[in-house]
Amino acid sequence: MLAWKSVSISRMGQEIFSDISLEIGQGKIVSLVGPSGCGKTTLLMIAAGLMDADSGSLECGFRNPGMVFQEPRLLPWKRAGDNMAFGLVARGQKSIDFRCRIEALAATLGLDRRDLDKYPHELSGGMRQRVALGRALVIEPDLLLLDEPFSALDIGLRQELQDLLVRQISERGLTAVFITHDLVEAARISDVIVVMDRHPRGIVYQHAMPGIPGCRPERDIFSAVGDLLAVPVVARAFRAQDIEKL
Ligand SMILES: Nc1ncnc2c1ncn2[C@@H]1O[C@H](COP(=O)(O)OP(=O)(O)OP(=O)(O)O)[C@@H](O)[C@H]1O
Structure with missing residues (x-):
């Protein structure tokens, strides 16, 4: 509540x-x-x-709240996949442990593997917002x-x-x-x-x-x-x- x-x-x-x-x-x-x-x-x-x-x-x-804003607020120097994984890295997890998880989540959000390798400026506004949503969901929020x-x-x-x-x-x-x-x-x-x-x-x-x-x-x-x-x-x-x- x-x-x-x-x-x-x-x-x-x-x-x-x-x-x-x-x-x-x-x-x-x-x-x-x-x-x-x-x-x-x-x-x-x-x-x-x-x-x-x-x-x-x-x-x-x-x-464990997750947040999404009007502007995707992605880190421009990081690829989409790394942006999505931001909360996991901040919690000390290693990318080898979560790469599959990120790809599976990306697929449910309508992003494919190649999208994950792109930088934010190479994505459309809708794709950037999908990444931002993924970044919020990957930490398995309850709110x-x-x-x-x-x-x-x-x-x-x-x-x-x-x-x-x-x-x-x-x-x-x-x-x-x-x-x-x-x-x-x-x-x-x-x-x-x-x-x-x-x-x-x-x-x-x-x-x-x-x-x-x-x-x-x-x-x-x-x-x-x-x-x-x-x-x-x-x-x-x-x-x-x-x-x-x-
Ligand atoms: N840190 C702050 N310092 C000074 N004023 C603030 C601060 N945060 C919010 N306000 C003021 O509080 C009021 C409410 O702001 P808030 O952003 O919560 O409204 P909102 O309903 O979300 O507006 P919008 O739909 O435009 O985003 C505004 O007048 C804003 O200028």
Whole structure:
């Protein structure tokens, strides 16, 4: 279980959010959505232990979180396979012991052996993000924290990687927190959608999605998004996003 309990945080005299409580059950995929600056990444960073809250507490029953960011953040001087193995090397494992494991994982992520020998600049954006996902999965995490991992990809590739991610989460029995600006993406891959806003600051709405992530018919996804946008606090949070894009 992962739970933020009455968490408040300010930086440089500015309140990011106050008194946020949220609980995520084992095996669930929870999406955080909301306008830029409402504190989604901050909430994730607190869960990862990379930021400390000013007050409140975090209860985390997970021991081995894996993270994926919007930019793949690969080491440019290392080949894709070595980037993927980064967490294993950091734990003192020898490449002779894990080469087969990396190749098998790469294959499930749609990368072949030749891709593993390429440098990041020789890979497409989608391939780089597959490597980043592999780097997070190879350490066998029990919790995945994902900060807009697919937002830079085009729609077709995005959907392919969403399906791939949900399959990996389900096969490995992981729990995941997924940040996105895209309500359709959230409705496609999540068990629960948590909507945050800046006015008022914090969580303004939570919605449990029916059905199984990754298996929902498109019409159910779009109808859930329509229903969500009919909720005034959700509509307000998403209107703020649209205005920012202008
Ligand atoms: N270390 C920091 N120092 C100062 N301000 C910070 C720090 N981290 C976050 N903030 C501020 O906190 C607010 C929330 O930032 P955060 O990145 O969590 O929002 P977000 O919802 O993830 O936004 P986006 O969707 O644009 O990534 C922003 O106003 C940001 O400038």
